[in-house]
Amino acid sequence: MAKSKNRKTFNPQWIERLKYDPKLAPPSGRMEIEDEACPGLLLRVTPRGVKSFSVIYKVPGEGGVSPNGRLLVGRQHRITLGTTPPIELKDARQQARDLMQAASEGRDPRGERREENLIRHTNTFEAVRKRFIDRIKPNVQAWKNVERVLKLHVEPHWKDKPLRDIRRAHVHEVLDALIAEGKVGTAREVKKHLSRLFNWAVDREIIVDNPVHGLKRDELGPNEEAGRALTDEELRYIWKAADGLGYPFGPMYKLLILTGQRRGEWASAMRSEVNTEKRWLEVPKARYKGGRDHIVPMADEVFSIFEGLPVWEGKDYYLLSTTDGKVPVSGFSKAKARLDAAVLKAMRKADPEAQLTDYRVHDFRVSCKSRLASLGFKPDISEAVLGHAKVGLERTYNKHEYLDEKREALAAYAKHVMEVVK
Structure with missing residues (x-):
């Protein structure tokens, strides 16, 4: 794997303070630095200050086999992970290690990543919300109210956003906006219905975790998700x-x-x-x-x-x-x-x-x-x-x-x- 001229052990504070330096940039105009703690993980900075992570790797076997049977690597590949923020350094390093591990096993992760991205972008909030409502219709008498609350107060913010990309901070933003308008009761309903939707999505392995789980909003009153004792x-x-x-x-x-x-x-x-x-x-x-x-x-x-x-x-x-x-x-x-x-x-x-x-x-x-x-x-x-x-x-x-x-x-x-x- 070709080594970057510019190498640095990344940390979140350094990344946040990092500015574009034309002296470190190639003719393409984008400055690029490699993470010494995770070789192969690169941080690009554009002249406009946009920062993004990417991974470079080679796959053993793509270059054929040597006379003595050794797998030869092919040309270098690159996968862009995305901008930071929202991607954090810890997540970028983990993604980079996973991708390079796959490459070391002779698999080109680009195909796997394309499939994963297809699944991810197919499961937007709007698409999942529609499937969720369809599933609860037979058993939940108030499904129309659930649909109305989600469509009116949440979908305008997250309509095309992949459900996997929604974090607790995004939920707080939606609730903050409602509370700022004095709609505390609506915010409470939004939190309740989002929790149920995310739980449903976790059960179907659309997402891994429910971002509403454990979310604390004292101004919304007691945690209605805490449950009750059965008779x-x-x-x-x-x-x-x-x-x-x-x-x-x-x-x-x-x-x-x-x-x-x-x-x-x-x-x-x-x-x-x-x-x-x-x-x-x-x-x-x-x-x-x-x-x-x-x-x-x-x-x-x-x-x-x-x-x-x-x-x-x-x-x-x-x-x-x-x-x-x-x-x-x-x-x-x-x-x-x-x-x-x-x-x-x-x-x-x-x-x-x-x-x-x-x-x-x-x-x-x-x-x-x-x-x-x-x-x-x-x-x-x-x-x-x-x-x-x-x-x-x-x-x-x-x-x-x-x-x-x-x-x-x-x-x-x-x-x-x-x-x-x-």
Whole structure:
């Protein structure tokens, strides 16, 4: 790979202060500097001060094979990552490393990147919003209001913007504009509907994260996304409806109800993470939200559900799967719709006019915390059960902290739930 004459270890402050210098620019007029910390990553600066990242690389094998069998690199290629801002140095370096890794494996990432960009620009906010509304129409009576709010107050800002490019800062900008106009209620509605749209997009792997998750706006009042505790009647109907779903979603919902864990803790659980001797699920930090190991003691009722799950060869398989353990379960939105339909059908057998109050799977966690308190367990125990991260020096505590207390709490809670749903 040809080396740039101008090399510098990049840092965000230096990039922000960097000015165009004609002495460092070639006849093309664009100044170009290579990152010493990530060779192959270049920063271009135009005479007008526009700064952009790009990557240069060569692919082994494109130049043929030498007489002794060595792969020869071909000509140099370049991929432009985009301007900075919005692309940050950390992201640019990661993209550059990924692209050069692909090249080192003999793959020209330009084709992959073209396909990724096609998918990215196909999934604009407008396109995703339309698909989202189409999906919720059969199950959400107020879908027209959801559509109106998104089209009127969000789409003018993001219509052609790829959903993957929307960040929390963009959400804040939309909310700031509404609040500045005195439309606090509208801002609250926008935040709520955006959160649901982004959650739907995450479930379909259109995007990786929901930018509204954890977004704090005190002026919008209490966080309506925090959820609510379910009533005994609701738990009873949901539990019985889960029976009718069968594997894998029926057991998944029951495990979530009985343990108060996040959906991902069970949906992506592997057989190797269950210690049958100690009767616990150990969620590794690699896939745990808090970035640390988390142990979930399994009460008798939970362990009984685990024992009833299908068994595949070895221990390196997913407990909940539709592919013989090869891939974790997915399609959560459709499963939730089936669950809700079964609940409403059962409710209307008792009362033809019954209505199902909206609830989320996250509400199983809220219910667990609320009922642990009513069972006499202190907040620090319920927080440990739910796996909420500690702050400061407490984060250094051993992952087995409160293990006995968690086991006792979850055992009591499981017995309580079984009494409620019987």
